[in-house]
Amino acid sequence: MPQHITNTTQLTCDKGTIPTPITVTSQSFMSIEGKLQATEEDKQPNTNIKPFGLCSVLRSSCTPSPVKWDNTSDFEIEGKKELLDSSTCQCSVGGKISVIQSAQNFVKE
Template sequence: MPQQVTMGAMLQCSFGLAPSSLVVLPVNRVMAEGPPAANIMDHQPMVNIMPFGMCSSPANPTVAAATAAALGVLTPMPCIPATLTPWVTGAPTVLLANMPSLDNVSKCMCNWGGVVTIVNPATVKTMIP
């Protein structure tokens, strides 16, 4: 059964080299087991989703430039998330601030081809039907 995601949840990008944590601002005024609960609109780069260390996506312009400079050898560069679309699908039957609640099976797409997944939702008891 899916779990509610809150501030401090651990995230991983398929092209990132390190995990990151989700930052949820308390604007929705809903708490779950202490920290603020997230909805699908908590996807803003450098606000909600922090960098994943180094990026190895060839679609990332900085990685492509560094790889070209290294004569085709894939050269990871610092990650700057480009998550411009909301998380999908969320929990459509549970609304937080009139948006679907974020559950631990949701995914967020990065413009550079990475898929951001939730490794640890930071909740233990709050399940979403």
């Protein structure tokens, strides 16, 4: 079952060399375990998504250029769809941004 992603969830780009955490700025009241939930509007370069090291396409700094989040939740926060651990975002340079693992801690029974 897909899980919602929250502030500091690690993202990766398949054309980058290092992961980076997402920074949620699209909303300020819906949270899980004290961390804001990410939405499809959390896609601004250097604000929500930091560089991913070196880009294998550009052969230079892997500064993200996100286009649109796909595979989002059907639920919305203030009209913005929530991101899930299965959500992906195409980069206009050619890479694909995805979630490494959710920042949430789940209790296993």
